[in-house]
Amino acid sequence: MTESREExxxxxxxxxxxAMGAKVKLKIWRGDAGQGExxxxxxxxxxxxxxxxxxxxxxxxxxxxxAVRWNCKAGKCGSCSMEINGMPRLACMxxxxxxxxxxxxxxxxxxxFPVIRDLVTDVSFNFSKAQQIPSFAPDPSVGxxxxxxxxxxxxxxxxxxxxxECFLCQNVCHVIRDHEENMPAYAxxxxxxxxxxxxxxxxxxxxxxxxxxxxxxxxxxxxxxCCTEVCPENIxxxxxxxxxxxxxxxxxxxxxxxxxxxxIGRRSHHDTPKVPGxxx
Amino acid sequence: MTDITRLPYDVVVIGAGGSGLRAxxxxxxxxxxxxxxxxxxxxxxxxxxxxxxxxxxMGNVNPNDNWMVHFRDTMRGGKFLNNxxxxxxxxxxxxxxxxxxxxWGALFDRTKDGKISQRNFGGHEYPRLAHVGDRTGLEMIRxxxxxxxxxxxxxxxxxxxxxxxxxxxxxxxITRLLxxxxxxxxxxxxQDGTARIAGAFGYIRETxxxxxxxxxxxxxxxxxxxxxxxxxxxxxxxxxxxxxLALLAGAKLLNMEFVQFHPTHMVWPLSVRxxxxxxxxxxxxxxxxxxxxKRFMFGYVPDVFRAQYAETEEEADRWxxxxxxxxxxxxxxxxxxxxxxxxxxxxxxxxxxxxxxxxDIASRLxxxxxxxxxxxxYHQFKELADVDITKEPMEVGPAQHYVMGxxxxxxxxxxxxxxxxxxxxxxxxxxxxxxxxGGNSLSDLLVFGRRSxxxxxxxxxxxxxxxxxxGDGEIAAAQAEAMxxxxxxxxxxxxxxxxxVQDTMSSLVGIIRKEAEIKAALAxxxxxxxxxxxxxxxxxxxxxxxxxxxxxxxxxxLIAECVAEAALQRQESRGGHTRDDFPGMSPEWRKxxxxxxxxxxxxxxxxxxxxxxMREDLLALFDPAELKKYLTEEELPQEPAQxxxxxxxxxxxxxx
Numbered sequence: 053m054t055e056s057r058e059e060x061x062x063x064x065x066x067x068x069x070x071a072m073g074a075k076v077k078l079k080i081w082r083g084d085a086g087q088g089e090x091x092x093x094x095x096x097x098x099x100x101x102x103x104x105x106x107x108x109x110x111x112x113x114x115x116x117x118x119a120v121r122w123n124c125k126a127g128k129c130g131s132c133s134m135e136i137n138g139m140p141r142l143a144c145m146x147x148x149x150x151x152x153x154x155x156x157x158x159x160x161x162x163x164x165f166p167v168i169r170d171l172v173t174d175v176s177f178n179f180s181k182a183q184q185i186p187s188f189a190p191d192p193s194v195g196x197x198x199x200x201x202x203x204x205x206x207x208x209x210x211x212x213x214x215x216x217e218c219f220l221c222q223n224v225c226h227v228i229r230d231h232e233e234n235m236p237a238y239a240x241x242x243x244x245x246x247x248x249x250x251x252x253x254x255x256x257x258x259x260x261x262x263x264x265x266x267x268x269x270x271x272x273x274x275x276x277x278c279c280t281e282v283c284p285e286n287i288x289x290x291x292x293x294x295x296x297x298x299x300x301x302x303x304x305x306x307x308x309x310x311x312x313x314x315x316i317g318r319r320s321h322h323d324t325p326k327v328p329g330x331x332x
Numbered sequence: 333m334t335d336i337t338r339l340p341y342d343v344v345v346i347g348a349g350g351s352g353l354r355a356x357x358x359x360x361x362x363x364x365x366x367x368x369x370x371x372x373x374x375x376x377x378x379x380x381x382x383x384x385x386x387x388x389x390m391g392n393v394n395p396n397d398n399w400m401v402h403f404r405d406t407m408r409g410g411k412f413l414n415n416x417x418x419x420x421x422x423x424x425x426x427x428x429x430x431x432x433x434x435x436w437g438a439l440f441d442r443t444k445d446g447k448i449s450q451r452n453f454g455g456h457e458y459p460r461l462a463h464v465g466d467r468t469g470l471e472m473i474r475x476x477x478x479x480x481x482x483x484x485x486x487x488x489x490x491x492x493x494x495x496x497x498x499x500x501x502x503x504x505x506i507t508r509l510l511x512x513x514x515x516x517x518x519x520x521x522x523q524d525g526t527a528r529i530a531g532a533f534g535y536i537r538e539t540x541x542x543x544x545x546x547x548x549x550x551x552x553x554x555x556x557x558x559x560x561x562x563x564x565x566x567x568x569x570x571x572x573x574x575x576x577l578a579l580l581a582g583a584k585l586l587n588m589e590f591v592q593f594h595p596t597h598m599v600w601p602l603s604v605r606x607x608x609x610x611x612x613x614x615x616x617x618x619x620x621x622x623x624x625x626k627r628f629m630f631g632y633v634p635d636v637f638r639a640q641y642a643e644t645e646e647e648a649d650r651w652x653x654x655x656x657x658x659x660x661x662x663x664x665x666x667x668x669x670x671x672x673x674x675x676x677x678x679x680x681x682x683x684x685x686x687x688x689x690x691x692d693i694a695s696r697l698x699x700x701x702x703x704x705x706x707x708x709x710y711h712q713f714k715e716l717a718d719v720d721i722t723k724e725p726m727e728v729g730p731a732q733h734y735v736m737g738x739x740x741x742x743x744x745x746x747x748x749x750x751x752x753x754x755x756x757x758x759x760x761x762x763x764x765x766x767x768x769x770g771g772n773s774l775s776d777l778l779v780f781g782r783r784s785x786x787x788x789x790x791x792x793x794x795x796x797x798x799x800x801x802x803g804d805g806e807i808a809a810a811q812a813e814a815m816x817x818x819x820x821x822x823x824x825x826x827x828x829x830x831x832x833v834q835d836t837m838s839s840l841v842g843i844i845r846k847e848a849e850i851k852a853a854l855a856x857x858x859x860x861x862x863x864x865x866x867x868x869x870x871x872x873x874x875x876x877x878x879x880x881x882x883x884x885x886x887x888x889x890l891i892a893e894c895v896a897e898a899a900l901q902r903q904e905s906r907g908g909h910t911r912d913d914f915p916g917m918s919p920e921w922r923k924x925x926x927x928x929x930x931x932x933x934x935x936x937x938x939x940x941x942x943x944x945x946m947r948e949d950l951l952a953l954f955d956p957a958e959l960k961k962y963l964t965e966e967e968l969p970q971e972p973a974q975x976x977x978x979x980x981x982x983x984x985x986x987x988x
Contacts, residue, residue, distance in 0.1 A: 098603070100602055101602075111878065112828075113827075116827065116870045116871065117869070117870055117871025117872070117876040120877065121372075121373070122568070123372050123568065124567050125567065125607075126712065128470065128708070129376040130376070131372060145715055147716070168875055169874055172875055179374060179502075182481060187482035188437030188478065190435060194435075196432065197428075197431040199435070199446075201442055202442060203441065203449075206439045206440075210464060213439060213464070213474060216380070216470065253439070
């Protein structure tokens with residue numbers, strides 16, 4: 053079994069040209085907020101490597117100051133998001149064997165966020181959106197260790213909590229990609245999903261459906277599923293988070309009990325308000 | 333350089349992983365203005381890499397579990413070198429800390445009756461690890477991150493500014509701690525261990541701008557030292573920053589020779605060598621086999637553990653369903669034992685094709701169960717190695733994973749010997765003795781993160797108006813030190829020097845050590861130290877990784893020296909320190925802590941300090957026959973003492 057796998061690897065590297073020490077051609081965006089350009093490099097690549105390995109070798113041998121944001125190199129922290137041949141990806145999970153041997157690999161920073169330097173972008177937009185979503189609100193009378201929840205009930209939100217906050221979904225979402233003007237009114241798939249996660253949390257008591265629509269721009273999402281396609285954690289963002297949230301918002305708007313309650317003053321019409329965050 | 337921004341805070345927490353965030357939350361909840369310094373973005377800290385779970389004797393799966401059993405397991409895992417008071421506090425308080433996370437929104441996997449589920453892990457007698465599949469660390473960091481946000485939302489309502497009371501400085505690195513110059517004639521020198529902490533000096537990655545945090549209390553929560561070694565599961569941030577900052581500020585490091593080589597990491601492809609394969613694979617039924625298909629761990633059960641581990645495959649396999657009447661599989665021995673055994677098998681020529689051994693879950697569990705319990709592992713092997721772990725075995729081998737050694741602290745408050753300097757989590761020492769049990773790290777972060785945050789808050793309360801003042805001279809020196817690699821017109825590439833340090837440490841002070849090799853490493857480090865001091869970083873100060881590495885090198889070098897010096901001194905094998913030339917465990921050495929500090933000339937000085945004797949009621953938790961394997965004759969209890977009363981509640985405020 054193992055031998056056959058090894059053979060497979062050898063074949064792959066022969067076909068793909070990533071045998072030990074082969075050179076690969078790269079075009080890497082270098083520059084800062086002011087200006088920049090694609091710069092050509094040739095870097096050694098070895099069998100089994102990922103794009104981040106190549107960028108590290110480039111730093112160690114040719115471009116010590118090349119700015120790359122990364123941390124775990126294991127697809128778990130979501131730091132090394134960039135665009136590789138135009139596709140939003142994690143550099144640590146993009147294997148070199150994906151490319152043809154003589155293919156030039158173009159690496160650019162995420163387009164939706166302002167560039168800081170080289171491949172590093174300013175993603176503070178995301179942290180300020182996170183600050184505005186009303187937090188988890190459990191029933192305060194439940195004591196430590198007294199929560200009782202069933203696995204099937206926690207599972208739905210658990211899927212969304214797999215999110216590693218790489219912000220690739222935010223980067224690819226056409227509502228804000230090339231449409232900076234929409235950013236103040238739109239939280240993006242990551243944070244709409246965060247709202248769904250809280251709404252589906254079995255122990256949460258707040259209601260965020262109205263602000264999802266009014267303050268976080270749920271209505272601007274027209275479910276093209278680009279976010280789902282780029283998610284490195286394979287979270288079904290559109291089908292499991294965004295569409296169900298839209299359905300919940302609609303059901304609340306047209307729920308006759310909510311309507312009646314608001315008329316006779318027995319139930320508040322408004323849900324938890326958005327928290328004012330600082331704009332960075 | 334022009335003016336340096338000065339930012340006044342009550343508490344500055346250096347590090348934004350589990351312990352740092354937990355400390356910051358506690359300090360803020362105590363009403364202190366708190367800054368959190370994060371070397372990377374908020375929420376990316378190395379804690380996300382923790383997979384298996386968080387050990388806490390909640391007794392949800394096996395009601396026989398309680399803090400005393402957890403305490404015993406922890407002491408055994410650490411081969412009785414643990415600071416027993418820390419192990420006691422940890423075992424008692426871990427359940428409350430886990431439940432607290434739940435109250436902040438964490439969603440752990442559940443038992444059938446709706447409680448937090450717990451899984452088996454190496455060295456833990458009962459299923460004890462609260463977990464979320466194999467991404468528990470991510471759940472923890474996200475929950476703490478979201479708790480910080482929740483506090484900021486309270487502050488936005490109360491003060492009109494979400495960052496009025498707690499602010500995260502993302503992508504910011506501290507290079508020096510600053511000492512008080514307000515007292516005494518002529519101020520103090522940075523290494524004067526008696527002078528109080530007054531702040532910290534660092535730079536903001538994005539711009540390269542320098543910044544001074546003025547704060548009477550600092551909590552170090554910087555994690556470990558992995559980047560001292562070549563094959564490590566640690567991220568780039570793990571350059572021993574907190575360990576080195578503490579030394580440079582006059583504090584002491586404890587037992588730096590104890591480095592954990594976690595037994596199972598990917599060994600192929602080369603580019604992912606060192607990527608962690610969670611111990612949960614074994615906790616959930618996975619077994620280790622050599623090239624002959626043999627479950628070799630049965631041949632490596634050491635005497636001290638023989639009574640608790642199965643002798644046959646049949647018994648071991650029955651244990652998963654009937655733990656009451658069978659003993660544990662030897663694959664679940666503490667990590668140091670398993671790592672050494674794998675090492676021996678590979679050396680004996682019975683390894684896998686890429687120099688590891690086989691970890692087999694495919695033949696042990698149905699595919700759907702593997703996918704449910706170990707989704708990240710499935711993903712990781714599929715995407716990076718083309719291996720389907722539901723169909724074939726994984727190839728795994730040991731890599732540097734954790735350091736047990738760290739800043740010597742007061743167990744109850746986390747305060748170091750330097751007034752105002754606290755430490756928690758991996759950067760602190762003592763808790764795990766010579767070897768940490770899996771799952772005890774996440775709980776350590778929570779228990780001692782909270783305690784150090786409380787400790788810092790209490791220190792401030794006692795301080796009153798006598799706030800320390802950092803000296804201009806120290807700030808200028810810190811700035812000159814930080815600028816030096818950028819200003820040099822000639823000098824070596826920092827990446828080259830770093831790589832050579834890693835080679836030296838991995839090959840000469842690695843998993844198996846001997847005197848001649850450690851001496852060779854020290855000689856090598858001596859030369860590297862001179863080279864490291866003269867590296868040159870090309871480019872400017874804005875987001876320049878070459879410059880950052882040049883600055884981290886000082887820390888890496890200092891820590892490498894501590895590890896090597898301590899490894900040379902300790903003439904025995906125990907936990908994460910194995911001496912080929914002293915293979916046995918010595919009760920005499922068990923009584924000794926090796927303590928590193930910095931001498932006048934800036935060189936590492938080592939001293940032996942006696943281990944404080946364990947409190948009698950804790951000693952009484954062990955069978956005297958077991959104690960005999962670890963303690964000297966004089967240390968053994970003369971008459972059986974009374975074990976502590978059954979007590980599962982936290983004694984958070986208790987002091988002893």
